[in-house]
Amino acid sequence: MxxxxxxxxxxxxxxxxxxxxxxxxxxxxxxxxxxxxxxxHYGVVHDAARKKIVFIDVKEKKVMSTLDNVDCSKPLWPMFGVYNPEWITVSMRLVVGSDINMTEEKKAMIVKALS
Ligand SMILES: [Zn+2]
Structure with a gap:
């Protein structure tokens, strides 16, 4: 993305x-x-069993894109970056772990996107 x-x-x-x-x-x-x-505010879901990656617009509460047949034969490394600080100011926060506010609506959206 x-x-x-x-x-x-x-x-x-x-x-x-x-x-x-x-x-x-x-x-x-x-x-x-x-x-x-x-x-x-975006979410990224990776399901190696289904070979899918889903991008979710969390603010809009909608799935942006589902990538199918993702090559999961090798480890996938999530990478994030921002650049050109001389032109713009960008700050990014990565939220991972078990402390994520996961509402039933978000859970349902993820399950639907991965099905
Ligand atoms: Zn454009």
Whole structure:
């Protein structure tokens, strides 16, 4: 998943990629103007048994994309990064573990996405 400037839509776009190919590029951009800030809240679910990775927009409470037939023959390493601090200010917080607020609605969304 990338969040960056998009010349097609003229704003900040969220895109999901699989094996180098863009599989989701919704046209709802974030404004790319000075002083604007935005908070994104996403969940990522990996199910090695079903070979799926699901991206969830937690604020919108909807599944963004489900990647099927994910190659799970080798360990997958979650990687997160932000860059270009000379242009923008980005902060990121990664929440993992058993302390996550998991409502019944979120659980149902995950189960449905993985089925
Ligand atoms: Zn775009």
């Amino acid at each position: 990338t969040v960056n400037r998009c010349t097609t839509h003229g704003g900040i776009c969220r895109r999901i990629w699989k094996e180098g190919k863009c599989v989701l590029h919704p046209p709802d951009t974030l404004p790319n103007t000075a002083g604007v800030s935005h908070t994104l």
